[in-house]
Amino acid sequence: MADVRTDPIHQFGIKHILDINVGGYDVSFTNSALFMVLTVAVTALILIWGTSARAVVPGRLQSMGEIAYEFVAGTLRSSAGEGGMRFLPLVFSLFMFVLVANLFGMVPYFFTVTSHIIVTACLALLVILTVTIYGFYKHGTHFLGLFVPSGVPAAIVPLVTIIEVISFLSRPLSLSVRLFANMLAGHITLKVFAGFVVTLSSLGAFGFLGALLPLAMVVALTGLEFLVAFLQAYVFTILTCMYLNDALHPGH
């Protein structure tokens, strides 16, 4: 049963490609690192190559780059305002990294970088640290006004403030867990149904017919997974924009 072909967890295993050990710490180049590098390289190549022509009527790649840019810029502008545009490089990089990493995961035998919580947690921490540091840099202690909603009776202000702080701290957690859980659950579901196909079809002619059902399910799930890949990249981006909005306009 724990056969590599049908084991749904096997695909998330970290394998060392190049063993590196620095001062007792294991900093080996793993398959996860390899696909992160590939993600960045492919994103950069598509964008640089695509925009190199600078045609008035864009070609396929240029059009793709322009759509991605205008989509992210529009999202950022509408949720964080004109002042948020200074964060466009960060938000655009995050969007492209998550999107390309998610789509890479859909290629058979490829490793899904975003299905590991350490990766998504780092991305979320990057966002929340940017928000916090920029918020304090821009507004100083006024940034703490974020945690004290206006129009609250003085008696319950401490309580509300603690709840707001917990709510703020829970953001990176929910941001990272959402992306990671979606990718992990999606890939496990795909693998489980694909495993049914393998197991059933080895049971002779009757099982072969029975295997058609999970096969149809796998086809449908693959489509759904592509949707989830796009959707989660979008959700990650829009929440980043909303948190950046907090850093730019912390209450009144």
Added chain:
Amino acid sequence: MTSDDKRRETEGLNEGKPPIGSGDARLDKLREKLDDLKQTPEVGAGQTQGGMGGIGQAVKMGSEFVAGVIVGFVIGYTIDQVFGTKPWGMIVFLLLGFAAGTLNVLRAVGAVTERFPSSGQSEDKDKR
């Protein structure tokens, strides 16, 4: 032809200096044009979210809520470890975390207004 013109102007604008707070009249005009263009992709984005059905929404709500509770637990547990107030810190902060989680969910569905209504469309975004 007009759309090409607009696209070129868009590119010109974005390649230039960071478009923050520049009072140039030409840039303002371009920005207005740009805003008109932005209307279309926004609608498309909304449809994508709607097409996902309830699954995306459910995972979103679930993670928002659970995140609040977990953070409350971790804060309470840490306070207990540091001050030796076992189990009171955990009990109090679990309840507060529960409240924060509920607040997260209500905020995510737009039942509680965003803290900062100044930022125009962000409220609208939340309701999706």
